[in-house]
Amino acid sequence: MALSKTPYRGTRDFFPTEMRLRNYIFKKMAEVSELFAYEPYDGPLLEEVELYLAKSGEELINDQIYSFTDRGDRHVAIRPEMTPTVARMVAQIHREVAKPLRWYSIPNLMRYEKPQKGRLREFWQYNADIFGAGQYGEVEIIQMAVKLIQSFGATHEHFEVLINDRRFVDLVFTKLIGLEENLTKKLYKLVDKKNKMDPAKFSNEVKAITSDESKALIFEEFVSLISTGDITKFVTKYSADSLAEVAPLISLFEKFTEQGLAEYVKFDPSIVRGLDYYTGVVFEIFDKHPENRRAIAGGGSYANLLQIFNEPALEGVGIGLGEVPLKEFLHSHNLSPDFSKPELDYLVAYLVPEGEKPAMSLAQSLRESGHKVELYFGEAKPKKIFSYSEKKNFASVCFFGEEELKNDEVKVKDLKRRTEQTIKVKEFIEGKR
RNA sequence: GUGACCGUAGUUCAGUCGGUAGAGCGCCAGAUUGUGAUUCUGGUUGUCGUGGGUUCGAGCCCCAUCGGUCACCCCA
Numbered sequence: 354m355a356l357s358k359t360p361y362r363g364t365r366d367f368f369p370t371e372m373r374l375r376n377y378i379f380k381k382m383a384e385v386s387e388l389f390a391y392e393p394y395d396g397p398l399l400e401e402v403e404l405y406l407a408k409s410g411e412e413l414i415n416d417q418i419y420s421f422t423d424r425g426d427r428h429v430a431i432r433p434e435m436t437p438t439v440a441r442m443v444a445q446i447h448r449e450v451a452k453p454l455r456w457y458s459i460p461n462l463m464r465y466e467k468p469q470k471g472r473l474r475e476f477w478q479y480n481a482d483i484f485g486a487g488q489y490g491e492v493e494i495i496q497m498a499v500k501l502i503q504s505f506g507a508t509h510e511h512f513e514v515l516i517n518d519r520r521f522v523d524l525v526f527t528k529l530i531g532l533e534e535n536l537t538k539k540l541y542k543l544v545d546k547k548n549k550m551d552p553a554k555f556s557n558e559v560k561a562i563t564s565d566e567s568k569a570l571i572f573e574e575f576v577s578l579i580s581t582g583d584i585t586k587f588v589t590k591y592s593a594d595s596l597a598e599v600a601p602l603i604s605l606f607e608k609f610t611e612q613g614l615a616e617y618v619k620f621d622p623s624i625v626r627g628l629d630y631y632t633g634v635v636f637e638i639f640d641k642h643p644e645n646r647r648a649i650a651g652g653g654s655y656a657n658l659l660q661i662f663n664e665p666a667l668e669g670v671g672i673g674l675g676e677v678p679l680k681e682f683l684h685s686h687n688l689s690p691d692f693s694k695p696e697l698d699y700l701v702a703y704l705v706p707e708g709e710k711p712a713m714s715l716a717q718s719l720r721e722s723g724h725k726v727e728l729y730f731g732e733a734k735p736k737k738i739f740s741y742s743e744k745k746n747f748a749s750v751c752f753f754g755e756e757e758l759k760n761d762e763v764k765v766k767d768l769k770r771r772t773e774q775t776i777k778v779k780e781f782i783e784g785k786r
Numbered sequence: 787g788u789g790a791c792c793g794u795a796g797u798u799c800a801g802u803c804g805g806u807a808g809a810g811c812g813c814c815a816g817a818u819u820g821u822g823a824u825u826c827u828g829g830u831u832g833u834c835g836u837g838g839g840u841u842c843g844a845g846c847c848c849c850a851u852c853g854g855u856c857a858c859c860c861c862a
Contacts, residue, residue: 413861736822
């Protein structure tokens with residue numbers, strides 16, 4: 354029976370065309386990270402499931418994790434996210450390294466999901482984390498993420514960073530509204546749907562959950578907040594002595610303004626994020642394209658992740674940016690360069706058998722001067738050489754025919770300009786050094 | 787996990803009322819014995835996703851199953 358040629362569901366084969374795009378994207382990620390003095394790291398593909406049990410979200414553990422029991426009866430998972438791994442690594446060395454600690458990585462992750470647009474089972478995710486920097490870290494991570502997306506040619510017209518703070522959310526839910534935890538979760542599910550529902554129905558459902566008219570009103574007022582000015586007024590109105598608790602969020606936005614990021618960032622009370630380890634600022638970067646409204650990146654501050662390793666608290670701020678939604682984003686705004694063909698410098702060919710030796714040595718010399726060179730195997734007619742070089746997108750073709758061989762010459766044709774010259778082989782090589 | 791649509795040549799797709807399987811692109815060769823994006827000529831290509839059912843007869847109808855795409859959910 355024949356085996357299937359298609360890759361496992363939700364995974365991809367990266368043919369050279371796709372690999373060029375991937376390399377282009379990964380290179381930008383590394384370049385921008387290093388401009389901000391972030392260092393590369395990586396961890397294992399497998400981790401013990403326990404690592405995720407403590408602080409990742411319920412859905413991620415129960416429904417989305419790939420796990421198995423190894424020969425030593427250990428419960429093992431393919432990493433579904435990188436943050437627990439970084440935290441584990443940082444927990445080993447944080448006492449002895451200079452802080453803040455800035456690290457980035459581009460791991461492949463797997464989640465058992467039903468594949469669809471912008472979401473697969475195996476994907477690569479850019480991760481950057483900064484430890485021990487407090488609010489400066491939040492500003493820097495978002496500044497760097499903006500820079501990264503800008504490096505692909507995008508501007509504030511294409512994307513925005515939506516920001517919230519779990520401390521503010523907790524203040525509203527526990528102090529101002531006074532709800533039990535399971536009710537707050539229900540309320541939040543509703544927030545996400547707010548834009549898709551009509552306002553009256555939304556109000557009714559809020560009332561149903563809070564079972565209290567005045568609490569429902571506070572909640573509705575909260576979800577309609579759109580600026581830091583609104584936040585201050587809102588908190589002053591209901592609990593003036595809690596203003597200190599929203600001060601970090603307010604000052605964060607002030608810093609963004611100072612950094613010239615005002616047109617990229619926006620307060621949005623609906624951003625909560627599913628991962629349980631976030632304790633402070635949370636954010637998601639959204640595509641503004643009306644047909645591709647989705648998060649391409651997400652992150653936030655987590656203060657307590659090192660405690661699961663019995664280490665003292667060390668605040669981290671991290672971001673994860675998926676390569677799959679990033680490609681959708683670039684595609685939706687026409688920002689994806691054409692990688693359908695390779696970029697190669699020279700095809701070296703010969704028309705007669707006597708050309709083999711000079712062709713081989715010319716190819717070798719050109720490689721030594723740093724050019725990408727392919728030697729055409731066997732003698733061939735010009736027509737074949739040229740149509741082949743066209744398909745493989747060579748910049749130039751060098752070839753040896755009877756006439757060239759007589760005079761130690763080579764014919765070099767520039768395929769883009771459609772110009773050609775006959776030149777002494779020695780002279781040609783000299784010119785390329 | 788729920789729902790919708792789709793599976794035919796390497797690829798993109800057509801296939802009427804159920805009656806022996808088609809086109810474009812690609813690939814190979816030639817027109818053109820030393821010049822590539824055009825043109826022309828010839829050639830190459832199938833377990834119609836898989837299994838079962840209905841029928842004299844199924845690519846087409848029915849059931850199941852697998853796969854793909856998309857939406858919901860959630861997120862990167």
